[in-house]
Amino acid sequence: MSLDKISRFTSKTMVLEAENIDTDQIIPARFLTTTVREGLGKLAFYDWRYNEAGLPVNSDPFAGKDPAIYQILVGGDNFGCGSSREHAPWALVDFGFRAIISTKIADIFKNNALKNGLLPIEVEPKIHAELLASPGVELTIDLERREIIRADHWRQSFDVDPFGRQCLLDGIDPLGFLQSCEADIEKFEARQT
Amino acid sequence: MSSKSLFDKVWERHLVRAQTPEQPGVLYIDRHLVHEVTSPQAFSMLRDKGLKLRCPERTFATMDHSIPTIPFEGGKPVYASEETSAQVSTLQQNCSDFDIELHGWDSPHRGVIHVMAPELGLTLPGMTIVCGDSHTATHGAFGALAFGIGTTEVAHVFATQCLLQAKPKSMRVTIDGRLTDGITAKDMALAVIAALSASGGTGYVIEYAGEAVRALGMEGRMTLCNMSIEAGARAGMIAPDEVTFNWLQGRTHAPEGQAWEEAIADWKTLCTDDKAVFDKEISLRGQHIAPMITYGPSPDQAMAVDSITPNPAGNVEAEGLDYMQFTAGRPVLGEKVDVVFIGSCTNGRLSDLWEVAHVLKGRKIHKRVRMLIVPGSEQVRRNAESEGLHDIFIAAGAEWRLPGCSMCIAMNGDMAQPGELVVSTSNRNFKGRQGKGARTVLASPATAAACAVWGEVADPRPFRETPHVA
Incomplete structure (x- = not known):
């Protein structure tokens, strides 16, 4: 899979204030019986959106929010804790999200x-508090410059893993990079025996 | 030579390529553990790219998450759904296609992956071990660097036996002094998580040290390391010692003869140097640790079983208490319990079952309570049955099941109903983890067993002094 290049995009924020949003909230374990990674968006935050009968609940925080317009999720502190399931980002991406912002x-x-x-x-608590307090605000995320930019020219820089960033900017699959290390891997293995 | 921590030593031994400012390190992986839930898409990635599995001899699989724990019918497992059955057959096919040793239904070693791999001696000091499962930290109890990875990374290890990793920061958690009688590794783990918070370990590898840690047996050490992720840390480690070596000797994959002697000599060097510096240090006093329970839907919301819930510090805590139907400033002791679950990679080992048997022997569980006792592996099941523990459990009114993850993750049909209060020896109390709307209190096996007897949240300590004989 070669990745789509990502450098800059603009979208509105969807805010979920709760802290410690774990991966069981993002996609409940009972849906992990799948053997594919496509089409999981409908299961994202399922128990926040549907009742036991599978009917939408009134408290659904996503109700009326077109995923094409709200592509940035601002979550409370310690977002994504818990299980290692990659189904969580698969579900969020399929739902329409392109970025997660948290402390x-x-x-x-x-x-x-x-x-x-x-x-x-990841942003500083002060910036995070501002974003939590302004749901629906339009932000531009510039990965090249590592900046979040608001329409009124408010800008904040953010940290991101440099290698992961480069892979996204250039559309490089990290597996290709690992495969290019084959000679070193063989040397390492030869030393072990 | 500069002073190094245990983590530094294991990390450096496995660097195929050092980290640079632009690129993470390339870390060699000694053991790759595989189960049915997080592997199918990784096998698909291999197939899509036409790649081979690089080191089948370093890769071991079992099935644990979605398999039934109820007895076979007509010689066949009774799956909860077509999907879970298909997931298991997908694993069987993948292991056959890629030549991976699978401990399936016919294996005497099948079990929860973090229980069965150490039993086989697959986990050895100084190794790097990964698995598509966040509780892989369990294996750190042997002085291995072991951590959970995502499915894309599972495919990376399949294809190259390596991972791209930026070196995490280091933290030492020292637990000095002795535990009081009846306090277990699970209580230590919950006390550490409460002290660190659910994100206090994020970005760190933890080394557990101190007299109370050294005094633990291997099973207790596994329980402690297992829950490192609940404080956000991907890995927890304990330096290997005589306890480790004695536990490992003679196991299927442990070295033998001259190789064993050489291994011991090497493993003895796997300790933190006196002057090694950690990025963060915390310490707890062993004698201050009480039997612990959780009172909210996050593992760091833990307190002594006989204390009162704190006044919520913010909305999150208030909402958590609300979900649990507990009141701020009140005890949880005495809350009615519907289900008790004993098992999981945290507390599904033989010594955990001894704790439970000690409480249940000659007693009956409360009539309101449904109690599931799920051994962590076939070996745990055999050993427990040869000691007659299952007779004690069944006589008390509990269900004695086949090994698996069961109600820890509630993927296999073992689950609680909305609103039910579950006292569970597993590792996560997240909302809906054990069934939509179910409320989970995490506790040690002894505490969970005491709760089953009383039908309410109970202190296990009175059972220490007076084992009841019928």
Whole structure:
């Protein structure tokens, strides 16, 4: 799979204030019986959106929000904690999200997200508080410059794994890079025996 | 030579290529553990690219997450759904196609992957071990660097036996002093997570040290390392010692003869140097750790079983108490319990079952309670049955099941109903984890067993002194 290049996009924010949004919330474990990674968007945050009978609930935070317009998810502190399931970013990407912004994003989720073109963006608590308080605001995310830009020219820089960023900017599959290390891998193995 | 931590030593031994400012390190992986849930898409990635599995001899599989734990019917497993059955047959086909050793239904070693791999001696000190499962940290109990990875990374290891990894920061958690009688590794784990918070370990590899840690047996050490991810840390490690070596000797994949002697000499060097510096250090006093329970839907919302829930610090905590139907400033002790689950990669080992048997022997569980006791592996099941533990459990009114992840992740049909309160020896109390709307209290096996007897959240300590004989 060669990845689509990502450098810059503009979208509105969807805010989920809750802290510690774990991967069981993002996609409940009972849906992990799939053997494919496509089409999981309909299961994203399923238990937040549907009742036991599978009917939409009134408290659905996504109701009336066109995923094509709200592609940036601003979540509470420690987003993506819990299980290593890559089904979580698969579901979020299929739902329509292209970036997650939080103060802290769990390690495994962050790695998984980057590999699927979903930008995990960590910002300072002060910036985070501003974003939580302004749901629906339009932001431009510039991966090349590592900046979040608001229409009124408010700008904030963010950190992102440099290698993951380069892979996304150039559309490089990290597996290709690992395969290019084959000679070194063989040398390492020869030393072990 | 500069001082190094255990983690530094294991990390450096496995670097195929060093990290640079632009590129992560290339880390060699000694063991790759595979199960049915997070592997099918990785096998598809291999097939899509026409790639081979690079090292089948370093790859081992079992099935645990979606398999039934109820007895076979007509000699066949009774799956909860066509999907779970298809997931298992997909794993069987993939292991056959790619020549991977699979511990399936016919294997005497089948079990929860983090229980069965150490039993086979697949987990050895100084190794790097990965699995598409966040509780892979369990294997760190042997002084291995073990962590969970996503499915794309599973495909990376399949294809190259390596991972791209930026070196995490290091943290030492020291637990000094002795635990009081009846306090277990699970109580230590919950106390550590409460002290660190659910994200306090994010970006770190934890080394557990101190007298109370050294005093644990291997099974307790596995319980402690297992829950590192619940504080956000991908890996937890404990330096290997005589306890480790004695536990490993004679296991199927452990070295033998001269190789064993050489291995021991090498493993003894896997300890943190006196002057090694950690990025973060915390310490707890062993004698202050009480039996712990959780009171909210996050594993860091943990407290002593006999204390009262704190006043919520913010919306999150208030909402959490709300979900649990608990009241701020009140005890959880005495809350009615519907289900008790004993098992999982955290607490599904023989010593955990001894704790439960000690409480249940000669007693009956409360009539309101449904109690599932699920051994972590076929070996745990055999050993428990040879000691007659299953007779104690069945006589008490509990269900004695086949090994698997069962109600820890509730993928296989073992689950709680909306609103039910579950006291569980597993690792996660997230909303809906054990069934939509189910409320989970995490606890040790002893505490969970005490809750089953009383039918309400209970303190296990009174059972220590007076084992009841019928």
